Amino acid sequence: MAVTIExxxxxxxxxxxxxxxxxxxxxxxxxxxxxxxxxxxxTLALVGESGSGKTATAMSILRMLPGKAQVTSGxxxxxxxxxxxxxxxxxSRIRGRHIGLIPQDPAASLNPLMTTGAHMTELLGVHMGxxxxxxxxxxxxxxxxxxxxxxxxxxxxYPHQLSGGMRQRVMIALxxxxxxxxxxxxEPTTALDPTIQAQILELIATLSREMDTATILITHNxxxxxxxxxxxxxxxxxxxxxIAPRDPLFAEPRHPYTLGLLECVPRVDRLTAGLFQxxxxxxxxxxxxxxGCSFAPRCAYATDRCHEESPLLTPAESDHRAAxxxxxxxxxxxxxxxxxx
Numbered sequence: 001m002a003v004t005i006e007x008x009x010x011x012x013x014x015x016x017x018x019x020x021x022x023x024x025x026x027x028x029x030x031x032x033x034x035x036x037x038x039x040x041x042x043t044l045a046l047v048g049e050s051g052s053g054k055t056a057t058a059m060s061i062l063r064m065l066p067g068k069a070q071v072t073s074g075x076x077x078x079x080x081x082x083x084x085x086x087x088x089x090x091x092s093r094i095r096g097r098h099i100g101l102i103p104q105d106p107a108a109s110l111n112p113l114m115t116t117g118a119h120m121t122e123l124l125g126v127h128m129g130x131x132x133x134x135x136x137x138x139x140x141x142x143x144x145x146x147x148x149x150x151x152x153x154x155x156x157x158y159p160h161q162l163s164g165g166m167r168q169r170v171m172i173a174l175x176x177x178x179x180x181x182x183x184x185x186x187e188p189t190t191a192l193d194p195t196i197q198a199q200i201l202e203l204i205a206t207l208s209r210e211m212d213t214a215t216i217l218i219t220h221n222x223x224x225x226x227x228x229x230x231x232x233x234x235x236x237x238x239x240x241x242x243i244a245p246r247d248p249l250f251a252e253p254r255h256p257y258t259l260g261l262l263e264c265v266p267r268v269d270r271l272t273a274g275l276f277q278x279x280x281x282x283x284x285x286x287x288x289x290x291x292g293c294s295f296a297p298r299c300a301y302a303t304d305r306c307h308e309e310s311p312l313l314t315p316a317e318s319d320h321r322a323a324x325x326x327x328x329x330x331x332x333x334x335x336x337x338x339x340x341x
């Protein structure tokens with residue numbers, strides 16, 4: 001009998017997570033009551049506009065929020081232990097070893113004074129105890145596994161000597177070097193051309209399957225995750241407003257924001273007609289309390305209730321939840337043309 005995702009062991013459970021940035025203007029609540037779970041071998045896409053809380057959620061999991069930002073409440077249970085209860089020393093043993101990160105800007109993440117090989121051997125030495133020739137051979141093996149040509153020569157190359165796509169492959173090799181249980185990919189195709197984007201996404205998906213690793217893929221583009229994720233969580237205003245398996249969400253979105261994001265995905269039939277869709281208005285100001293639904297000012301389906309009461313995530317189906325007072329009405333709207341990879 002085939003093993004389904006539901007049969008796999010849980011790797012991560014985020015419960016009622018709240019995180020804020022404390023500024024001169026006040027508290028900016030970047031992550032608001034976020035809850036989701038992830039099982040071994042499962043890929044979850046976190047999707048939303050810039051400022052929706054995607055990266056802040058990932059950095060909260062890693063305990064790497066910048067400056068005066070901090071998690072204010074909630075639980076982050078990773079393989080049975082709450083990461084928020086661990087010391088920074090304990091977290092440093094988990095980052096890189098058990099949780100891998102693929103950042104959106106490899107040029108800013110790689111030390112320009114170190115060769116790619118030095119980055120890799122340092123990581124392998126700290127987390128795996130590998131030294132000398134053993135570490136070098138393993139690094140070259142990993143570079144080859146992520147599709148870097150002539151890995152022996154690239155081992156001695158500096159970051160500025162590599163293309164953007166090649167630097168991102170180095171970051172992927174660093175992220176998977178210790179066979180992590182959880183992989184966080186934060187906008188891993190930013191600033192790459194479409195051909196390289198597809199290659200990077202397929203590489204991440206392939207490595208996740210081969211290692212049976214739980215993966216969170218963060219992006220603003222629903223179109224690029226259509227072929228590589230199992231479930232999708234749509235974030236807006238720091239909250240998850242819809243979460244569902246990939247196919248039901250693409251076929252029958254139950255939140256107007258999800259519908260808007262799908263309409264924004266470029267399609268050949270629209271481009272030839274000179275049409276380009278966008279969501280009108282601006283994202284909400286996360287400074288202070290947001291009355292009602294945060295998407296209501298931009299929503300064509302909003303009613304008085306939407307402006308006054310904040311909806312909770314409620315089931316549309318057994319595994320499909322949306323935070324919308326009008327999801328039954330949305331279900332009657334003609335479905336969006338499915339987006340394919």
